[in-house]
Amino acid sequence: MSGFISNTQADVQQMLKVIGVGSIDDLFADIKSHHRPRSFDIPSGRSEFEVMEHLYRVAADNASYLVSFLGAGYYDHYVPAAVNALASRSEFYTAYTPYQPECSQGTLQALFEYQSLICTLTGMDIANASLYDGGTALYEAMMMAIRITGKKKIIMDGGVSPIYRKIIRSYTSNLDIEFQETPVAHGRSDRSQIMKILDDRTAAVILQNPNFFGAIDDHEDIVGLAHAKKALVIESVYPISLGLLKTPGEMGVDIATGEGQSLGLPLNFGGPYLGFMASRKEYVRKMPGRIVGETVDTQGRRCFVNTLQVREQHIRREKANSNICTNVALCAIQSAIYMSLLGPKGLKDLASLIFNKAEFARQELARIAGVEVKRSSPTFNEFTVYLPRPATDIITKMAKKGFIAGFPLVRYYPGMDHYLLIAVTEKRTKEEILAFKSALEEAICS
Amino acid sequence: MQLIFEKSRPGRCGFSITRCDVGQEAKIPSPYLRKKECLWPEVSELDVVRHFTQLSQRNFSVDTNIYPLGSCTMKYNPKFTEKAAGIRGFADLHPLLPQLDHSLVQGALEVLYHMDRLLSEITGMDHFTLQPLAGAHGELTGVMLMAAYHRSKGNKKTHIIIPDAAHGTNPASAAIAGYDIVTIPTDKKGVLDLEALKKHVNSQTAGLMLTCPNTLGLFDSDVDKIAAIIHDVDGLVYYDGANLNAMMGRARPGDLGFDIVHVNLHKTFATPHGGGGPGSGPVGVKEHLSRFLPISRVIKARNGSYALDYDYPDSIGYIASFYGNFGVILKAYAYILMLGKEGLKEASEHAVLNANYIMEKLKAYYDLPFDRRCMHECVFSASRQEKKGVHAVDIAKFLIDQGIHPPTIYFPLIVKEALMIEPTETESKAELDILAQALIAAAQLADDDPARFKDLPKTMPISRPDEVKAAKDIRCNFFA
Numbered sequence: 001m002s003g004f005i006s007n008t009q010a011d012v013q014q015m016l017k018v019i020g021v022g023s024i025d026d027l028f029a030d031i032k033s034h035h036r037p038r039s040f041d042i043p044s045g046r047s048e049f050e051v052m053e054h055l056y057r058v059a060a061d062n063a064s065y066l067v068s069f070l071g072a073g074y075y076d077h078y079v080p081a082a083v084n085a086l087a088s089r090s091e092f093y094t095a096y097t098p099y100q101p102e103c104s105q106g107t108l109q110a111l112f113e114y115q116s117l118i119c120t121l122t123g124m125d126i127a128n129a130s131l132y133d134g135g136t137a138l139y140e141a142m143m144m145a146i147r148i149t150g151k152k153k154i155i156m157d158g159g160v161s162p163i164y165r166k167i168i169r170s171y172t173s174n175l176d177i178e179f180q181e182t183p184v185a186h187g188r189s190d191r192s193q194i195m196k197i198l199d200d201r202t203a204a205v206i207l208q209n210p211n212f213f214g215a216i217d218d219h220e221d222i223v224g225l226a227h228a229k230k231a232l233v234i235e236s237v238y239p240i241s242l243g244l245l246k247t248p249g250e251m252g253v254d255i256a257t258g259e260g261q262s263l264g265l266p267l268n269f270g271g272p273y274l275g276f277m278a279s280r281k282e283y284v285r286k287m288p289g290r291i292v293g294e295t296v297d298t299q300g301r302r303c304f305v306n307t308l309q310v311r312e313q314h315i316r317r318e319k320a321n322s323n324i325c326t327n328v329a330l331c332a333i334q335s336a337i338y339m340s341l342l343g344p345k346g347l348k349d350l351a352s353l354i355f356n357k358a359e360f361a362r363q364e365l366a367r368i369a370g371v372e373v374k375r376s377s378p379t380f381n382e383f384t385v386y387l388p389r390p391a392t393d394i395i396t397k398m399a400k401k402g403f404i405a406g407f408p409l410v411r412y413y414p415g416m417d418h419y420l421l422i423a424v425t426e427k428r429t430k431e432e433i434l435a436f437k438s439a440l441e442e443a444i445c446s
Numbered sequence: 447m448q449l450i451f452e453k454s455r456p457g458r459c460g461f462s463i464t465r466c467d468v469g470q471e472a473k474i475p476s477p478y479l480r481k482k483e484c485l486w487p488e489v490s491e492l493d494v495v496r497h498f499t500q501l502s503q504r505n506f507s508v509d510t511n512i513y514p515l516g517s518c519t520m521k522y523n524p525k526f527t528e529k530a531a532g533i534r535g536f537a538d539l540h541p542l543l544p545q546l547d548h549s550l551v552q553g554a555l556e557v558l559y560h561m562d563r564l565l566s567e568i569t570g571m572d573h574f575t576l577q578p579l580a581g582a583h584g585e586l587t588g589v590m591l592m593a594a595y596h597r598s599k600g601n602k603k604t605h606i607i608i609p610d611a612a613h614g615t616n617p618a619s620a621a622i623a624g625y626d627i628v629t630i631p632t633d634k635k636g637v638l639d640l641e642a643l644k645k646h647v648n649s650q651t652a653g654l655m656l657t658c659p660n661t662l663g664l665f666d667s668d669v670d671k672i673a674a675i676i677h678d679v680d681g682l683v684y685y686d687g688a689n690l691n692a693m694m695g696r697a698r699p700g701d702l703g704f705d706i707v708h709v710n711l712h713k714t715f716a717t718p719h720g721g722g723g724p725g726s727g728p729v730g731v732k733e734h735l736s737r738f739l740p741i742s743r744v745i746k747a748r749n750g751s752y753a754l755d756y757d758y759p760d761s762i763g764y765i766a767s768f769y770g771n772f773g774v775i776l777k778a779y780a781y782i783l784m785l786g787k788e789g790l791k792e793a794s795e796h797a798v799l800n801a802n803y804i805m806e807k808l809k810a811y812y813d814l815p816f817d818r819r820c821m822h823e824c825v826f827s828a829s830r831q832e833k834k835g836v837h838a839v840d841i842a843k844f845l846i847d848q849g850i851h852p853p854t855i856y857f858p859l860i861v862k863e864a865l866m867i868e869p870t871e872t873e874s875k876a877e878l879d880i881l882a883q884a885l886i887a888a889a890q891l892a893d894d895d896p897a898r899f900k901d902l903p904k905t906m907p908i909s910r911p912d913e914v915k916a917a918k919d920i921r922c923n924f925f926a
Contacts, residue, residue, distance in 0.1 A: 059535030161698025270768025330720030
């Protein structure tokens, strides 16, 4: 028997006898002959060894060996071995949604801890147990703001990841939501533009910090303006930056979301990732997704359950806050392990380290003739540079020299052909940064 | 058990920071800095390892327990697929690399391309998008495809038809995409009520979402007639693939008249459920809908190289940040390659055999609202036990004390006191006999001494939690 099937031929015969049919085919009698597949042309099975050899060969066709300065919201951080060792406990990864709390306290407590870790990281009151990724989390936050305010106009800052903005636009194409986007000014949120269009009909202002170009901002003033119009503020954040930067909670933001990939998950070519969401406590009943709550058992012992399930689709069906069911619980647990290992000191040290490395890279690259480093606002671990030649040409040349040079902004911002977005993580050494600088000089001159 | 925060001791740290090899003179101006400390715990690596290992031991899981959770297909998750997803050339790959140069990611694109072809062949569809990140996300994508189709014809259709037996995600997904929901009852045979369907279908019908086999584990022999009724009003027929594990090699949604399909890779294709995700819910369509699929799409050039193509002006746009849960897709791909044609067919056969076997073993002890051949799962009712004051939830707690994860309870909603059992193909007769014995013992105890159920389970770290308190005095943050 293949396919991880445990029944033997003898088992099958006995089972068919108990059921009272002559063959397995008889069990499929409801599928009539005219329902049968017109084709089922799948290759024959292979051994585990053969499949692995095949996959190693396929993986070798990917350029994972280049020294990378590519980020744009997704960062190549080091993941301590303990993270995978613990997340690979099969009691975590082969369980499902904790519908039965008595035999799922492991998952439930881990998710409660995850929610608490996200709350203190972002400075918010409450968090849910995860959404798919940073982009869909931002979409869910926007829908939540619409539910809370009963209004349908959304102001979106041009510094919000264009990847996220595209998702939000696609999701709402069949809905009656009014969008207005404000371009960034000098690399940051343009207050005067936002003020101009912010009105009583506005449900939410959506911001990002650091923004897509890497610039750091303090959005507290925008929060004040928005609240005066009874609009909410949603801010998408890069979690590692919060080791140093002012939190959404400190700015008075209503809903904070973000991409949690940097909290202990590999880049995985785009997923699975982790969408986190935290908010002020008065909005807990409007929040989408699973929420783990603390309670007591019949003997008064502390325990944890999925709570406020009346918000969810399996109870409320078409009136639910969201259609989300399966989320990314394992990724949330994985990030909880990562956050616990780092602790407050590890987080702060890591944030300082990558800030310092990025500053070093920024200063070094600024010395190259023809390269302009935008300095209008401070940055964290990512920054935009102007190149004397189209960024896409430079990237191609740099790949031949062993580097992924960064992200060409022209892909999302027409006209920005010469702009390159460069990210630095703790994995990049001084030596690599200097080698990158030399290679870039050559690429520009050649 | 203590929370990780309660184990915190000032000065401990489980992380080894890399020495800073550059200058540290630069400073972020203070208005931009956080003032309030982040209260992550101060714990050593051993503290963290012990804590999470002990937490894991407070879970039932497929690797440790029989887990016949209906409609969730909790089959065994092969270990080699974990290894496959961890291969460095895949795991370390940045998702924006194709925006730089497709030649950097030929291997990853090859996997996506082949997965599209394999899923298309398994389900009888023409093209797949692998982007949806879970089943419900696939449903939303499917409904958006329906909307795009009708928009392209200048039609504004208003409702989507959904059977009362459907998962809650179906109506929730359709509502989020802007549609009204029309609910159709289940008939006495346990399938969609055809007469009721005919009454409700009209020119405003955008489409129908159908789970097949349905959540009662029953295959609707009229499925092709249902599709024709919807097609007659230019509606589209959506296949919810939650239960595809019954069908592989036996019937294909594409041949049955479905226009749109989603499959749950974390069910049928054996990727782990992760305590509630990550999942993956690819969506397949027939040729006439392919121009609406999300971008990007993977294409293969004449020279054999792969690329991402964004040039589909009618596309519904972007439904995920990238190409789907690639790590999950990779595991499912490895699983399909290993099982192959025969293995997939055999998986469905044993899934159906096991469900019918457990149904037969329990028939005498529990009410079976729809007493007929089932497919991959069967749904009993504890209504007989309820008369003694023993509810489905009580039986679930009894099973927990036997070391068995309970079946899905109280779903589908149309069955009173429902017990929904899906054994999957990877359980053996011997394990099913243990499951049957435990459920028979529960039925007998319900007869003999129903009061005994009230304080179950007794063998777990906790007894029954106070769910009302949890919702009333909401506490979801240790620090609040």
